[in-house]
Amino acid sequence: MTLQKKIVLSKNHIDILRNHAKQNKPNESCAILFGKSDSSQFLTSDVFLTKNSEPSPVNFTISNDDLIRAYEESEKRNLEVIGIFHSHPDSIAYPSSTDRQYMEVNPVPWIIYSNTKDEFRAYILESAIIPIDVTIL
Template sequence: MEEIFLTSRQIDQLASLAKSSLPNESCAFLLGKNDRITEILPMQNADRSAISFSIKPQQVLQAYDLAESKKMQIIGIFHSHPAKPAPSSTDKRFMEINPVVWLIYSTTEHRFKAYVYDTDVREVVVKIITA
């Protein structure tokens, strides 16, 4: 995947989720088809941490079931960082086993960046579209 498409409303929703989760990292699944996000599914950060996030296995299964029932896929994982919007070493390890787009929002720089892992971590273009 070279790019991911979100609406300005979805961008605002994710930024709001990140800000409301402070001082902890926020997280969500991004549902859709191909490279187009159609639904955001906020998740609870089980770590309750400012430097990491995890999602309980039961919530992960529910998210996949919901996506399947709506004939969508989980095409991305969103989370926030209290620093620059770049994958941490922990993120990189989890990106290898979760080969979807990882969208990161910086709560200090107020900007988004997206990444995917194929043979290495590479940036994906975030495109903002009208609904």
């Protein structure tokens, strides 16, 4: 039995991510979330916008350069990488089969924004895809 966690973002983080998703339409957008986690929550303190290096409406790729910069930056700020964000321009905010494969190698919360529904959802992969609450402060 795992403890139900939640991910907490500020209204400002949400605005930044939503704008990023809108600007990248019709392609998917992506970002990395920095913050702190404990047994009950993932608390976002900053959003690190990344480029979808292979632009596609149904997929995203964060380049190794962006990934390295993100990890360096989070370390510098004494923060953890607590989440991976991407958008679904034309579908609901649920992980695709490709997302699921990458969730296996990136076992942090995945935050998905649906442009069509204008909503944020978060998931973590354990033995199955588990939804986690998105709290907006």
